[in-house]
Amino acid sequence: QKEVEQDPGPLSVPEGAIVSLNCTYSNSAFQYFMWYRQYSRKGPELLMYTYSSGNKEDGRFTAQVDKSSKYISLFIRDSQPSDSATYLCAMGNAGGTSYGKLTFGQGTILTVHP
């Protein structure tokens, strides 16, 4: 079993829809969580960074972390065609042998059609 599981999709939604992207993890030592967006043939771009359970909002994006369930989500409101990309979750722990290393999900391919 992988430490981080992410449904690869693909996920196709109409413009304006609310998108929900999710990752589950098995390592209870993970303490910080990130979401990256990667356009085709580009590098991953940091979208959200959180260091605790709860919600964090930035414009149309909301990141949610539930450590008790080992589950994180990214919500995109009023989705736009320009949101079409691969979304990667990443997480890491602040101690132990894997201190500071990020573990990435496989990525979810999202297409928002007009």
Place this chain on the structure above:
Amino acid sequence: DAGVIQSPRHEVTEMGQEVTLRCKPISGHDYLFWYRQTMMRGLELLIYFNNNVPIDDSGMPEDRFSAKMPNASFSTLKIQPSEPRDSAVYFCASSQTYPGPQYFGPGTRLTVL
């Protein structure tokens, strides 16, 4: 800030040749990371540096891979000799804090024939 800069953006070479990938991190970032991305394995950390010193190279797949950081603004990842299974996109990332958010470059797409 210009962000993380990588060169070349594309590299096509023949099996057995030496390949050198280059990276310039964001100014002021003390941590530099080299990743490899493939469809099968996703993003994998190869090695990371702190203040130009290699800290963890446990992700480097074989002795054919080596990385250096001679100063705070330049790092190289070298593959010698290259093999077709090395074909992938190689990313460099930098970070101001550790642990903390990492900022990625545009990547080098390597094809080994």
